Amino acid sequence: MKVVGALVIALFCVSFFGVEQGPDECLKDLRIGTFYYYNGSDIVEVKRTETHQYEKYRGGKTENKLTWISEDTYELRFVAKNSSPGCLGEGDKMTVTMSNCTPDYYTATISSEMCGGGEAQVFRDKKKLQKALKNYSE
Numbered sequence: 001m002k003v004v005g006a007l008v009i010a011l012f013c014v015s016f017f018g019v020e021q022g023p024d025e026c027l028k029d030l031r032i033g034t035f036y037y038y039n040g041s042d043i044v045e046v047k048r049t050e051t052h053q054y055e056k057y058r059g060g061k062t063e064n065k066l067t068w069i070s071e072d073t074y075e076l077r078f079v080a081k082n083s084s085p086g087c088l089g090e091g092d093k094m095t096v097t098m099s100n101c102t103p104d105y106y107t108a109t110i111s112s113e114m115c116g117g118g119e120a121q122v123f124r125d126k127k128k129l130q131k132a133l134k135n136y137s138e
Contacts, residue, residue, distance in 0.1 A: 027106070031050075031068075032048055032049060033047075033048060033124065034047050035122050036123050036125075038120070038133055042057045043057070043130070044056070044057040045057065049066070052066055061081070062079075062088075063079040063081075072097055072098045072099065073097045073098070074096055075093055076093065076095075077091060078094070087112070088112070089114070092112070093113075095111050096109070104123060105122055105129075105132075106121075107119060107121060107122075108121075
């Protein structure tokens, strides 16, 4: 009887409080979809499929071929751009490593021979990114 009571309490706690996703599950949820990040002057919209990543921002858009290297790292090979300045040319590569995954965002660490490196907080929800930017500027 004590075991049944303990199971009922455990199930109640799990259903009430939820189960936090581990990093592997969280990153898997962020492999495909639409995401947003701030590049210092504009919010960039990212649409990612299994094989491509498209970025759209004020003044241009880009297309990149995507190859997953590991569970948390992928390589982008620059395919094309439309009226957008930047350091990448056709065929240039960039490596992106995803870390610090939460339900709202992850950290992308970017490295490229042509452009150097950097970090960005990549959000699944544009409104949450806008809220984070507002809170940061206050």
